[in-house]
Amino acid sequence: FHIHFGFWKIRDWLLGLFLGCSGLADRQQKLAQLMARLQKISEEYNLAVFVTNQMTADPGAAMSFQADPKKPIGGNIIAHASTTRIYLRKGRGELRIAKI
Numbered sequence: 001f002h003i004h005f006g007f008w009k010i011r012d013w014l015l016g017l018f019l020g021c022s023g024l025a026d027r028q029q030k031l032a033q034l035m036a037r038l039q040k041i042s043e044e045y046n047l048a049v050f051v052t053n054q055m056t057a058d059p060g061a062a063m064s065f066q067a068d069p070k071k072p073i074g075g076n077i078i079a080h081a082s083t084t085r086i087y088l089r090k091g092r093g094e095l096r097i098a099k100i
Contacts, residue, residue: 028077035081053078 017034018027035051042049053074072078079085087099 028075031074031077032081035077039081051078051082 018030038049038051041047053072055070056073058069058071084100089097089099091097
């Protein structure tokens with residue numbers, strides 16, 4: 001969904017923009033271009049940019065005995081363009097855990 005607040009634009013699920021891209025290389029290239037534009041706008045106007053990235057189960061991670069076998073859908077493109085990452089997960093009951 002989109003929400004507009006004056007100069008602010010909030011878009012949930014960044015990768016939803018690239019559902020129609022034909023292949024992985026095309027999608028990664030367009031995502032990298034978008035992340036570069038967001039970084040440029042952020043620096044030019046001294047703004048904070050907040051991007052969400054959906055997580056998915058990684059069946060191969062269970063073989064390597066990782067504690068949390070999930071991986072981000074955006075992959076390395078979003079990871080390398082981000083300066084700070086916060087990993088949120090559900091704890092017991094109403095508790096939420098944030099890992100920076």
